[in-house]
Amino acid sequence: MEQQTAGRDALGEFAPKFAHLNDEVLFGEVWSRETQLSLRDRSLITVTALMSMGMVDSSFQYHLENAKKNGITRTEIAEVLTQLAFYVGWPKAWAAFRMAKDVWAEENSSSKNAKAAYQRELLFPIGNPNDGLAQYFAGQSYLAPLSTSQVGIFNVTFEPGCRNNWHTHHAKTGGQILVCVGGQGYYQEWGKPAQALYPGDIVNIPAEVKHWHGAAADSWFSHLAVEVPGEESSTEWHEPVSKEAYEKL
Numbered sequence: 196m197e198q199q200t201a202g203r204d205a206l207g208e209f210a211p212k213f214a215h216l217n218d219e220v221l222f223g224e225v226w227s228r229e230t231q232l233s234l235r236d237r238s239l240i241t242v243t244a245l246m247s248m249g250m251v252d253s254s255f256q257y258h259l260e261n262a263k264k265n266g267i268t269r270t271e272i273a274e275v276l277t278q279l280a281f282y283v284g285w286p287k288a289w290a291a292f293r294m295a296k297d298v299w300a301e302e303n304s305s306s307k308n309a310k311a312a313y314q315r316e317l318l319f320p321i322g323n324p325n326d327g328l329a330q331y332f333a334g335q336s337y338l339a340p341l342s343t344s345q346v347g348i349f350n351v352t353f354e355p356g357c358r359n360n361w362h363t364h365h366a367k368t369g370g371q372i373l374v375c376v377g378g379q380g381y382y383q384e385w386g387k388p389a390q391a392l393y394p395g396d397i398v399n400i401p402a403e404v405k406h407w408h409g410a411a412a413d414s415w416f417s418h419l420a421v422e423v424p425g426e427e428s429s430t431e432w433h434e435p436v437s438k439e440a441y442e443k444l
Contacts, residue, residue, distance in 0.1 A: 242255070246283055249290075279291075321350070334354055334410075361406065363406075364430055370425065371422060372398070373392075375392045381408065
């Protein structure tokens, strides 16, 4: 998280101690403890707390913008505010939605244009937002089922910066195969360095291997996810890929 100076800028002379606590402790220490909670989680908690108190002011807008930077998508924030509306009040939800709509408006427009341009270059359909697994992704992903009989084949598309959490495909036999078809991305197995992926690359993922995959920060990315048939197969989702580790790629 970028260094905060709001306290010093607004109250540095009038209330230097408060300014210090705001900039150095709250934003400098508490928000930086990503080993305890991710920035994404802290954004969700803070947005929820402020909306619950009816604090839909400039501070709320700041934290909405922060939530957007920390990977909360337009679809996710709409769902969060809808859920909160039933618990904290309908008028608060209306006020929050007006502000959130403005914060995500530019992203929505530019994202649609970028998505359309990327689709023109892609052989397979991008599909619909991958809402069913959104909680396990940082950023927006899309899913297009290509085959659901014999062998499951799905085209998975990641917006720039989007990646899934660490996860493991459990099975007695089987696993997953990734066939890269567009953009640039990454794949990493636990304990090994990440590898860059480009169209034409193929990744074989055995069962019981902890791993993650997703897009590069400045590129869309698509791969076909081929489900290798296996006995007693399931997917276990683990922790998110840390922002620090991802930004080093």
